[in-house]
Amino acid sequence: xxxxxxxxxxxxxxxAYLETFMKVVAxxxxxxxxxxxxxxxDVSCVALIxxxxxxxGIINFLSSKPSLLQKAALYDMSPLFEGKGFx
Numbered sequence: 001x002x003x004x005x006x007x008x009x010x011x012x013x014x015x016a017y018l019e020t021f022m023k024v025v026a027x028x029x030x031x032x033x034x035x036x037x038x039x040x041x042d043v044s045c046v047a048l049i050x051x052x053x054x055x056x057g058i059i060n061f062l063s064s065k066p067s068l069l070q071k072a073a074l075y076d077m078s079p080l081f082e083g084k085g086f087x
Contacts, residue, residue, distance in 0.1 A: 006044040007032060015052040016074075018061060024048065025072045049075040 031038040054076045
């Protein structure tokens, strides 16, 4: 997604795994559609949107790397999928 000239990478997943999260966050480049072709663009922000609860290992990993807090976001959508809504 292009937001004010910066590219954000939104990752919709069923369940988050630490190894996958680390690979996605470590990859600062993503392919972006440009007309009928794709180009490699620098990504300024990665958002991981999960249907299942975010494992504590991912939260601990992100907390231990303050530099990642400016470029990575976690969204736990499990309350919605469990019918609880957000508090």
